[in-house]
Amino acid sequence: SYVLTQPPSVSVAPGQTARITCGGNNIGSKSVHWYQQKPGQAPVLVVYDDSDRPSGIPERFSGSNSGNTATLTISRVEAGDEADYYCQVWDSSSDLLFGTGTKVTVL
Amino acid sequence: QLQLQESGPGLVKPSETLSLTCTVSGGSISSSSYYWGWIRQPPGKGLEWIGSIYYSGSTYYNPSLKSRVTISVDTSKNQFSLKLSSVTAADTAVYYCARQEAVAALNWFDPWGQGTLVTVSS
Numbered sequence: 153s154y155v156l157t158q159p160p161s162v163s164v165a166p167g168q169t170a171r172i173t174c175g176g177n178n179i180g181s182k183s184v185h186w187y188q189q190k191p192g193q194a195p196v197l198v199v200y201d202d203s204d205r206p207s208g209i210p211e212r213f214s215g216s217n218s219g220n221t222a223t224l225t226i227s228r229v230e231a232g233d234e235a236d237y238y239c240q241v242w243d244s245s246s247d248l249l250f251g252t253g254t255k256v257t258v259l
Numbered sequence: 260q261l262q263l264q265e266s267g268p269g270l271v272k273p274s275e276t277l278s279l280t281c282t283v284s285g286g287s288i289s290s291s292s293y294y295w296g297w298i299r300q301p302p303g304k305g306l307e308w309i310g311s312i313y314y315s316g317s318t319y320y321n322p323s324l325k326s327r328v329t330i331s332v333d334t335s336k337n338q339f340s341l342k343l344s345s346v347t348a349a350d351t352a353v354y355y356c357a358r359q360e361a362v363a364a365l366n367w368f369d370p371w372g373q374g375t376l377v378t379v380s381s
Contacts, residue, residue: 185367187306194355195306197369206369238306242364247321250298250306 154243156251163257170226172254174239177220182241184222186215190235198237199224226256234258261286263356263372271350271379277343281356281372288337289314294359296368297330297341299352307352311359312339319365346379353377 157175164170174184184202187195197206199215202222212227226233239251267279281295288295296311310320312330320328324343332339343350353376357368 183364183366187368194371194374195368196371197367200360200367200369240306240367242366244364247319248308248311248365250308253305 154241154245154249156239156241156249158237158239158251158254160252161255161257163259164226164229165259166229166231168229170229170233170256172224172226172237172239172256174222174224174251175220176222176241179220179222179241180218182217182243184215184217185240186213186224187238187240188233188235189238195238229256229258231258261358261370263358263370265354265356265372265375267375267377269376269378271346271377272381273347273379274345277341277346277350277377277379279341279354279356279375279377281339281341283337283339283358288332288339289334292360292362294319294361294365295332295339296357296359296365298355298357298368298371299350300355300374301349301352309341309343309354311361311365313361348379351377351379 186199188198189195198213202217203215214225262284264282271277294311297309310330312318327344329342353374355374357371360366
């Protein structure tokens with residue numbers, strides 16, 4: 153079955169750039185969506201279809217997807233970006249999958 | 260603004276059936292291009308998709324849960340529901356409902372309900 157692998161944690165200093173990867177076999181052929189989840193809250197969509205942003209999401213959040221890796225990039229990281237981040241895809245054989253999740257810590 | 264709200268018992272006994280309802284407000288559950296989904300998250304763990312339903316009743320289920328899951332829709336009440344049978348402690352989780360964009364495939368979830376914790380315990 154299809155598996156999405158994310159690093160358990162990413163640490164970044166304020167003002168720097170955080171890159172969160174989502175690995176999967178030929179994931180570049182799929183549409184990848186990203187969610188931010190803060191403690192005690194429901195997930196919030198931050199990027200859809202690899203690189204599109206919903207209204208209200210800062211331009212600091214961007215996405216890319218190629219080969220076997222999709223990446224969520226958070227530029228000019230702020231303390232408020234500290235959260236868990238999940239990728240998600242639809243795979244026609246394995247149905248809908250979420251990545252394992254990455255905890256972003258702002259130092 | 261579309262809002263979703265989960266409701267149902269917070270405590271279910273082992274071997275019984277978990278039942279939850281999601282009420283949609285600020286929009287119609289009969290909108291085209293959208294499915295309506297259930298996702299769960301065990302305490303301290305990641306997200307797991309349970310299944311999704313279209314207003315016509317068409318469903319997709321997570322293969323690992325398919326034998327125990329039923330999702331239904333009531334367009335007259337603008338609600339959709341989840342039933343999970345034969346629950347065990349492993350089914351203890353926060354259960355979320357969400358709208359799912361679904362043109363050509365089951366795509367992203369947005370927005371989500373606030374979630375409701377269901378504990379399986381005797």
